[in-house]
Amino acid sequence: MGETGQVDVSTTSATDPARIHVPVMLDRILELLTPALQGGERVHVDGTLGMGGHAEAVLKACPQARVIGIDRDPSALAIARGRLEPFGDRFTAVEAVYDELPEVLDSLGVGSIGSMLLDLGLSSLQIDRRERGFAYSVDAPLDMRMDGKQGLTAADVVNTYEPRELLRILRVYGEERFADRIVRRIVDARELEPFEHSARLVQVISDAIPMAARKTGGHPAKRTFQALRIEVNAELEALEGVLPAAIEAVGLGGRVAVLSYHSLEDRLVKNAFRDASSDSAPRDLPVVPEQMKAQFQLLTRGAEKPSEQEVQTNPRAASARLRVAERIRSHR
Structure with missing residues (x-):
């Protein structure tokens, strides 16, 4: 790595x-x-x-x-x-x-x-092979497993974790200051349709972050994807x-x-x-x-x-x- x-x-x-x-x-x-x-x-x-x-x-x-x-x-x-x-x-x-x-x-x-x-x-x-799902810049399945063998995927985390657990993961592992806004948007969106691919999740994250904040600090989804990867792979x-x-x-x-x-x-x-x-x-x-x-x-x-x-x-x-x-x- x-x-x-x-x-x-x-x-x-x-x-x-x-x-x-x-x-x-x-x-x-x-x-x-x-x-x-x-x-x-x-x-x-x-x-x-x-x-x-x-x-x-x-x-x-x-x-x-x-x-x-x-x-x-x-x-x-x-x-x-x-x-x-x-x-x-x-x-x-x-x-x-x-x-x-x-x-x-x-x-x-x-x-x-x-x-x-x-x-x-x-x-x-891992980053450049799109099917692995680590990159937020391309649309790919929400996988993020480093070995492809363990059961938990990023899709499982996003779709099944309780809001308070998602909030903890984004705050602690992603150090995301807009974690509460992002989690609310994710929970609302997954009730309509489960997340399967990264592009939809990236869009939801971006929409949750204030416009002014999107212009600094890199890609809006960077911290959330980091948090999900850390959780999936412990x-x-x-x-x-x-x-x-x-x-x-x-x-x-x-x-x-x-x-x-x-x-x-x-x-x-x-x-x-x-x-x-x-x-x-x-x-x-x-x-x-x-x-x-x-x-x-x-x-x-x-x-x-x-x-x-x-x-x-x-x-x-x-x-x-x-x-x-x-x-x-x-x-x-």
Whole structure:
């Protein structure tokens, strides 16, 4: 996920993923992660493999490293497997959600890892394939499932959720200030006819937002579609699960990197890294016992952003925020 680009997948060969997407903040991520993958065979986990752009770069930059790629989207996994086949047994692909990290590592007999990357958000494969229903700029079925297997779809959420639940989702997951107006319009419209495709929903959302507000802040449906996607795929719950698992999995000198794309994700990452990089001793304790000292240190000052040049080349990277932490004390 998150490996964004500007080429429509429907007109691009699936065997040429390098033309489909551009991995976000690639050089900076390599700079921060490769020191943790030096000296012997180290394991790097790409928890959001996508089409394998970041994973390929790690495999090239760290010849001794082994990469485990996790993704819930079988279409992306198929492309990544083909792309990374030349690396042989140095690469292992696993179909799973990233919060299943402990189970994945256990099944592969991996005790600890050198580094992990989470590139949250959507990949170009998901955005550009209209039938997936993620894009609000084209008419498509209201699906939004990342793996196409779970039962809940965006249509189910829009058509069956109680108004108060819709309101909560739009306010919390979408940070939509006109959530109440949008929900009222959705409820009125679905009583006439259930929502099946995105175009009608986009129109209802747009009509609910005051004209003056439509001229700023991007597409009127952006926040609502974000909220629906997060709800359908339980994204924040998965992130809350994987962060402590990743922190636990990395060995001494290991590093965890997370690229987030909206404030809700970044806040969870910020808090998890803050806790891991803080002493657990009471503030008034004169000497901090070794076992209560911080286990991690932050390698980024706040959340780093992509350069202006990268944003110009790849506009979808504009909202990316990178945080990286390194284990400085062993816990095993």
